Each structure stands twice: as structure tokens, then as C-alpha cells.
Amino acid sequence: xxxxxxIPMRLDEVESPLQTEIQKTLGIDIETxxxxxxxxxxxxxxxxxxxxxRKVIQLIRLGAEETLLTMDALWVCLSCQLCVDRCPSxxxxxxxxxxxxxxxxxxxxxPSRPAVALFYELMCSCVERRGRVSxxxxxxxxxxxxxxxxxxxxxxxxxxxxxxxxxxxxxxxKMDEVRVLFAxxxxxxxxxx
Amino acid sequence: xxEAMTGKEHTAxxxxxxxxxxxxxxxxxxxxxxxxxxxxxxxPGGIPLKLFSSFPRWENPSDRIxxxxxxxxxxxxxxxxxxxxxxxxAGTDNGFNVTLxxxxxxxxxxxxxxxxxxxxxxxxxDLSAYGEYGHRIYPGVLNSLEFxxxxxxxSRGLGKAPQAVALIQCVGSRDRSKGYPYCSKICCMxxxxxxxxxxxxxxxxxxxxxxxxxxxxxKGYEEFLREVIExxxxxxxxxxxxxxxxxxxxLLVRAEDTLIGIPVxxxxxxxxxxxxxxxxPETAALAKMFGASIDEYGFIDHDPRSHAKCADRVFFAGxxxxxxxxxxxxxxxxAAAAEVITLFNDNG
Amino acid sequence: MIVAYxxxxxxxxxxxxxxxxxxxxxxRLGFGLQEVPDWNCCGAxxxxxxxxxxxxxxxxxxxxxxxxxxxxxxxxxxxxxSIRLKGAAMEAKKESGAPEVMHLLQLLTEAAGTEKIxxxxxxxxxxxRLAAYYGCLVTRPRAVARFDDPEQPRSMDRILxxxxxxxxxxxxxxxxxxxxFAASETSIxxxxxxxxxxxARQAGAEALAVACPMCQVNLDTRQWEVESTRGVRYDLxxxxxxxxxxxxYGFTNRAMGLKRLLVNPLPLLKRKGIL
Numbered sequence: 139x140x141x142x143x144x145i146p147m148r149l150d151e152v153e154s155p156l157q158t159e160i161q162k163t164l165g166i167d168i169e170t171x172x173x174x175x176x177x178x179x180x181x182x183x184x185x186x187x188x189x190x191x192r193k194v195i196q197l198i199r200l201g202a203e204e205t206l207l208t209m210d211a212l213w214v215c216l217s218c219q220l221c222v223d224r225c226p227s228x229x230x231x232x233x234x235x236x237x238x239x240x241x242x243x244x245x246x247x248x249p250s251r252p253a254v255a256l257f258y259e260l261m262c263s264c265v266e267r268r269g270r271v272s273x274x275x276x277x278x279x280x281x282x283x284x285x286x287x288x289x290x291x292x293x294x295x296x297x298x299x300x301x302x303x304x305x306x307x308x309x310x311x312k313m314d315e316v317r318v319l320f321a322x323x324x325x326x327x328x329x330x331x
Numbered sequence: 332x333x334e335a336m337t338g339k340e341h342t343a344x345x346x347x348x349x350x351x352x353x354x355x356x357x358x359x360x361x362x363x364x365x366x367x368x369x370x371x372x373x374x375p376g377g378i379p380l381k382l383f384s385s386f387p388r389w390e391n392p393s394d395r396i397x398x399x400x401x402x403x404x405x406x407x408x409x410x411x412x413x414x415x416x417x418x419x420x421a422g423t424d425n426g427f428n429v430t431l432x433x434x435x436x437x438x439x440x441x442x443x444x445x446x447x448x449x450x451x452x453x454x455x456x457d458l459s460a461y462g463e464y465g466h467r468i469y470p471g472v473l474n475s476l477e478f479x480x481x482x483x484x485x486s487r488g489l490g491k492a493p494q495a496v497a498l499i500q501c502v503g504s505r506d507r508s509k510g511y512p513y514c515s516k517i518c519c520m521x522x523x524x525x526x527x528x529x530x531x532x533x534x535x536x537x538x539x540x541x542x543x544x545x546x547x548x549x550k551g552y553e554e555f556l557r558e559v560i561e562x563x564x565x566x567x568x569x570x571x572x573x574x575x576x577x578x579x580x581x582l583l584v585r586a587e588d589t590l591i592g593i594p595v596x597x598x599x600x601x602x603x604x605x606x607x608x609x610x611x612p613e614t615a616a617l618a619k620m621f622g623a624s625i626d627e628y629g630f631i632d633h634d635p636r637s638h639a640k641c642a643d644r645v646f647f648a649g650x651x652x653x654x655x656x657x658x659x660x661x662x663x664x665x666a667a668a669a670e671v672i673t674l675f676n677d678n679g
Numbered sequence: 680m681i682v683a684y685x686x687x688x689x690x691x692x693x694x695x696x697x698x699x700x701x702x703x704x705x706x707r708l709g710f711g712l713q714e715v716p717d718w719n720c721c722g723a724x725x726x727x728x729x730x731x732x733x734x735x736x737x738x739x740x741x742x743x744x745x746x747x748x749x750x751x752x753x754x755x756x757x758x759x760x761s762i763r764l765k766g767a768a769m770e771a772k773k774e775s776g777a778p779e780v781m782h783l784l785q786l787l788t789e790a791a792g793t794e795k796i797x798x799x800x801x802x803x804x805x806x807x808r809l810a811a812y813y814g815c816l817v818t819r820p821r822a823v824a825r826f827d828d829p830e831q832p833r834s835m836d837r838i839l840x841x842x843x844x845x846x847x848x849x850x851x852x853x854x855x856x857x858x859x860f861a862a863s864e865t866s867i868x869x870x871x872x873x874x875x876x877x878x879a880r881q882a883g884a885e886a887l888a889v890a891c892p893m894c895q896v897n898l899d900t901r902q903w904e905v906e907s908t909r910g911v912r913y914d915l916x917x918x919x920x921x922x923x924x925x926x927x928y929g930f931t932n933r934a935m936g937l938k939r940l941l942v943n944p945l946p947l948l949k950r951k952g953i954l
Contacts, residue, residue: 174543179570179572180574182854182855216857226508227507232820254860261724274692293900301695302693302939303692304695307688307692310717462831468831578850578881583850
């Protein structure tokens with residue numbers, strides 16, 4: 139965590155370019171947050187978040203970019219939408235979390251939960267190659283790359299025997315239409331990186 | 332029904348028999364004129380009749396309003412018309428010719444009046460948009476007016492004694508998303524009162540108020556709040572609850588204690604929702620009838636130069652203008668009456 | 680009514696029984712489902728977690744294909760897909776118009792209606808006590824989903840009741856099951872999915888009905904793990920609501936793919952005289 143938090147923060151010196159960025163890029167004005175805590179109160183994973191949704195908004199106000207891009211909450215947020223659905227100001231917290239996660243991933247911050255990031259990356263690369271996701275190969279690759287060779291082995295076998303895990307899936311024919319989207323993503327990542 | 336009314340020739344129609352309307356009628360009569368008070372229910376008194384205790388002095392609201400109603404009934408310059416609604420109004424040279432309908436018998440009659448006071452009061456918003464709290468879905472979840480009734484029952488030894496009560500502030504208020512953006516003004520105070528009453532009745536019960544802010548802007552209000560917290564030991568948690576979950580026959584309130592920033596839960600037997608104050612639907616129709624304007628929420632708008640006036644010869648007071656406590660309703664009733672008296676004096 | 684049909688990746692794999700039962704049931708109700716040709720993955724959780732523009736692009740491609748099909752409506756049984764497609768359609772509408780995107784529950788509720796659904800019932804599911812579980816993305820975020828009530832949803836309950844089943848009132852209808860973390864952070868699914876199962880059990884449900892492949896997989900395939908973590912026996916079969924519709928419409932349990940459920944539903948269904 140930032141050492142800035144261990145000495146009194148000089149509020150008169152606080153700058154938050156991140157807040158402006160979020161306003162400009164996403165059109166979300168976090169000043170509408172009235173700090174009531176309803177978001178955190180209903181957050182599905184509040185009990186395991188290092189920073190609950192209300193705190194995330196406050197951290198943005200305080201310009202704590204480093205904290206936000208390294209926090210664990212980024213990687214265990216479920217995008218369940220309970221926060222934004224109940225927020226009296228309609229602050230789109232899931233969108234902000236996505237934005238922060240995207241930014242952290244793009245700028246090379248090490249995710250606090252590498253397995254989660256890896257899972258997303260594997261799923262995306264599956265789509266990049268085939269246009270669709272095939273669960274069985276995805277699970278196998280994930281297990282191998284996270285060195286959990288025996289994870290869910292019994293479960294996997296049971297599911298396979300019930301025909302729930304076909305080893306191949308359909309493939310998109312016009313793959314160039316899909317590849318171009320990924321190429322564009324890579325360009326975006328390099329440009330800002 | 333009164334005998335033949337006395338008083339000077341001018342008559343004001345007061346629509347609504349709550350504290351604002353009653354005070355307006357009494358003061359108009361004091362000024363020497365006549366008032367016809369119409370009330371849609373079968374007794375005058377309004378919201379105070381439903382309340383158990385009051386802030387900031389823990390008085391019985393029915394007592395005070397009861398004395399006022401007695402004065403009302405004895406006053407020969409005031410005609411009280413219960414179970415009556417105003418069907419229509421036509422402008423005249425010096426006022427309105429109104430058609431009143433008795434909702435019990437269906438009979439209608441017309442009346443010439445030279446001024447109107449709208450005092451139709453407020454009600455609590457319907458909470459079906461707040462499914463997360465389960466009002467009318469989970470038994471034990473009540474809105475604040477329903478809870479006043481429960482307090483009365485408990486005070487009479489009826490019903491099951493609660494082990495824990497949770498009061499949730501700002502349900503529908505301060506909500507731009509699916510409620511009303513405004514603050515309903517009176518809830519912080521009445522919730523403190525309700526919480527204090529529970530503790531008086533059941534000292535062992537756990538009583539928690541979930542708040543965002545504690546708005547105690549009035550004479551004796553902050554001291555009242557501190558008394559509830561420090562002397563009656565009601566606990567206050569800063570955090571707007573996200574959900575009420577029925578669990579094991581009780582109600583689990585889920586919130587964040589924002590002062591520390593940890594998720595918290597509270598198991599209650601009764602959950603009280605301080606629902607937003609909204610005008611009665613009739614107010615909009617009446618405003619239109621008498622040429623007054625209403626804001627986007629249906630509350631009466633006042634004339635820029637007078638807080639009690641809303642149209643030519645039309646005045647208003649109390650909850651139909653915005654959320655109001657009993658003291659303010661009475662003051663506004665008196666202010667509207669002063670306007671009526673001045674108008675009548677000027678017209679000779 | 681001819682409707683474009685977007686299955687989504689999981690309906691080809693782990694949720695195959697959802698796909699099969701959905702198609703059979705829609706056919707019975709007179710919906711002509713035309714699969715979106717050469718559809719691509721909507722991106723689900725992974726894409727929007729890493730890059731929003733990528734998600735938008737993936738969804739836009741699908742909507743463009745639907746556009747060329749000349750069909751006004753596209754339906755999908757997967758809420759993850761429906762919410763992504765809905766979001767993309769909302770964006771597209773501002774410029775050039777886009778098809779109406781409906782989750783399957785929405786299609787059946789709005790385009791068929793409970794009366795029609797009830798009229799096709801041959802074998803009512805009498806006495807079956809179900810907890811209708813909606814999960815997150817069928818109704819949220821409300822500005823995008825625009826369907827049913829996010830806090831107290833009732834669409835699936837009504838459909839199940841139209842089939843002759845009983846639905847319970849319970850606290851976790853629309854709480855999260857743990858979402859996409861089944862593989863990458865299993866403990867989250869065991870925790871949240873466990874809370875859902877516990878709430879269903881407390882409400883007296885005999886089984887759950889779901890409208891999402893992720894919810895089904897989480898609550899079904901991880902139920903054993905939940906049981907051993909909590910030390911409680913649940914034995915709550917987790918049906919796709921279309922499987923229940925199919926049973927009520929007289930389809931065989933084989934056609935409905937009931938054997939694919941890990942928590943075996945056959946004993947319960949036999950006890951209730953449904954099989």
C-alpha cells in the first residue's frame with residue numbers, strides 16, 4: 139500500500155487526473171456519489187475486497203492511482219451490477235472497475251490474482267484463434283499454466299462423461315473479421331502502454 | 332354539523348383537515364370570517380392522529396390535535412364537512428363556486444367562497460420500487476407510518492416483543508436513481524423518536540438506526556437526538572443498507588459501516604423504512620382546478636412574492652407544499668390564514 | 680414468430696442441455712429459431728474485463744449478422760451474452776438502428792405470455808417446489824437489461840407456475856452465484872453459490888430453476904464442494920427452466936438432457952410423479 143496513507147494527506151495538495159480521465163473517457167461524474175455506502179452494503183464480494191466500492195470512489199477523489207491499479211478488488215469484482223443498480227446516483231462502478239482493470243493490465247501492473255488475469259487472457263486468446271470458446275481445452279490450459287494439474291480432475295472427468303465438455307467447439311469461418319478486433323486491441327495497448 | 336354560521340360575510344374554503352388546515356380554519360375564524368373545512372376522511376386530525384409520541388418533547392400528538400379539533404367543532408364560524416371532496420370549481424367575480432361531494436352519500440352541493448386554502452398534506456411513497464427491502468413482501472418490514480401503529484400496539488401490550496429493530500433512513504429520498512432527489516426533512520427526527528420509544532418499551536431490545544446523515548435542524552432537535560443515542564442507547568450506524576434478507580424467520584439487514592468501512596449485518600424482527608414524503612395525488616388535480624402550479628413531484632409551488640400563496644385567492648399550507656413537521660404545518664396554516672384575512676379585509 | 684437465435688459458447692459445450700431444451704420448447708410454442716450464422720463469442724466476462732472496445736466489436740459483429748438476416752429480434756438463453764448484445768444494440772441504435780435483443784426469458788414472457796405457455800402443458804409439474812434463481816445479468820443493470828425487476832423478479836416464477844409448479848419466496852433470487860470465477864477463484868463460487876443454495880434450502884425449495892449457463896454450472900457442478908465445505912447436504916437439482924418447460928410439454932427426460940445434471944434430478948422427479 140502507498141506510504142502516503144501513513145502520514146496525514148494534504149487535501150489542499152490533492153490532484154486527481156484519474157477523476158478527470160474517468161469523467162472525460164467514461165462520462166461518469168463521481169461527484170454525484172453521496173458516500174452513502176449502499177454500494178458496499180450490497181456488494182457480493184465486499185467481505186473479501188481490500189477496498190469496497192464506496193472506498194474505490196473515494197480513492198479516485200483522492201487521486202490514489204497507484205492504490206487503485208494494484209488493489210485486489212479489481213480482480214475479484216464479479217461485475218454483478220448490484221452496486222450500480224442500487225446506487226442513488228447511478229454511479230457506474232462496474233464500468234469504473236473495468237476501466238481500472240483494463241488500465242492496470244495495459245500498463246503492466248502485476249495483478250494481485252494472476253490466475254484470474256490468466257483465465258481472462260486464455261479465454262480471449264481462444265476467441266482470437268477460433269472465434270468461440272471451448273471450455274475443455276481452456277480448462278486444461280489453465281490448469282497446466284497455473285500448475286494445478288489435478289484441480290477439478292474428478293469433476294472434469296464426471297462432466298466429460300456426461301458430455302458436458304466436448305474437446306472441440308465450432309469455429310467461426312470469417313475469422314479475419316474477428317482477428318481484426320484483436321489486432322486493434324493490440325494497437326491500442328501499445329499506443330498507451 | 333354546525334348551526335347557522337356566524338361571522339362576517341366572506342368565506343374561505345379550507346381543503347384538508349390536518350394540522351395545517353385546522354389551524355388555518357381556526358385563525359380565519361379568529362379574524363372574524365367564515366371557513367368551510369372539507370376533509371376526505373371521516374374525522375379531522377390528519378397525520379398526528381396516527382402518531383405515537385412526537386419530537387422534540389415526547390408529547391402525545393393526538394392530545395394537541397384533539398384540543399384543536401374540539402375548538403374547531405365549537406366554533407360557530409367554521410363548518411366542518413367530513414367525507415367530502417371537492418369535485419369542481421368555477422371562477423366567479425370574487426372567488427369560486429365550488430361543488431362539494433359527500434363520498435358516503437354521493438350527495439353534491441355547491442358553495443360560493445372568496446378564498447381557498449389547500450392543505451391536503453402528504454403521504455409516504457409506495458415502496459414497490461425498493462424490492463431490496465421487501466416492503467409488502469417480507470412480513471416484518473414496515474414503513475414508518477405503519478410502524479407508528481405497531482408502537483401503539485406494543486404500548487398496549489399487544490403483539491410479540493421485538494428483540495431487535497432496524498430503522499432505515501432515506502428510503503426513496505435522496506435518490507436520483509429510482510426515488511426522489513430531495514430530502515424528506517422529517518425522517519431523521521421521527522426515526523430517532525421511534526427508536527427511542529422502542530427502547531422505552533423494550534429496554535433490552537437492540538435498536539439500530541442506519542443513516543447517511545442525521546438532520547436535526549430545529550429547536551431542541553439536536554439535543555433530542557443526543558438524548559436518544561446517549562440516554563436511551565439507540566445505536567446509529569452510518570451506511571445506507573443495500574438489502575434486507577429474510578433468514579431463519581428474521582430479517583437480515585446488510586450494509587456497510589462507512590465510518591470504519593467494513594461490511595456489517597444486523598438481524599432484526601422488525602425493519603422500519605423511513606419512506607419518502609410525497610404529496611397526495613389529489614393535490615395535482617386540485618391545483619389545476621384552482622389555477623395553482625405544482626412542481627415536478629406534485630408539491631404546490633408558491634407565488635414568488637408570498638410563501639403562502641399559490642394563485643389568485645388561493646393559498647396553501649402544510650404537507651402539500653413539501654415535507655413538514657407538525658410545528659411547521661401549524662405555522663404555515665396560520666400564515667395562510669393571515670393572507671386570507673388580509674385579502675378579505677382589503678375587499679371590505 | 681421467427682427470431683434470430685444466438686446460442687453463445689457455453690450452449691455448445693457445458694450447457695448443451697440448455698440449448699437443446701430451449702430449441703424444443705421454442706419450437707413447441709411456435710417460435711421459429713434461426714441460428715445466427717457464423718456467430719462469434721460475445722466476449723463474456725473476459726473481454727469486458729480486459730478491453731471494452733474489444734467487447735463492443737465482438738458484439739457488433741454478431742448484431743451486424745443478425746441485421747443481414749432481416750430479423751427484428753435476436754434471442755439468447757445466456758444472460759452474459761444478452762447483456763453484452765443489449766449494450767451494443769443500445770449504442771448502435773443511436774446511429775443506425777439495431778435488432779431488439781432479448782434474453783430467452785424475456786422472449787417467452789413478452790412474446791409468448793404465461794397463458795400461451797400454460798396452454799401447451801400436457802404434464803403439469805404438480806407439487807414441485809422450485810426456487811427460481813435469476814442471477815445477476817437477466818435483470819441488471821436495469822438501464823441496459825430493461826426487463827423484469829432486478830430486486831424482486833417474477834418472470835421465471837410466473838412461467839414455472841404456468842407449468843403447474845410451486846415457486847418459493849426466497850431471499851437470494853437475484854444475488855450473485857460467483858460468476859466467472861469457477862475455475863480461477865473457485866472459493867468465491869463455493870462461498871456465494873453456497874449462500875444461494877442455503878437460502879433456497881431454508882425457503883423449502885426442492886430444486887432450483889435457472890436461466891443462465893454460468894449459474895447452472897456453478898450451483899450444480901460445485902454443489903458437492905459446497906456441501907463438503909459447509910457440512911450440509913443440499914441435494915438440490917439445478918434445472919434450466921427450459922428443461923422444466925420441456926418436461927411439462929411431454930418431452931422425455933432424455934430429450935431434455937436431465938442426465939447431464941450432476942446433482943441427479945431423477946429421484947426427485949420420480950417422487951413427484953413427473954417421471
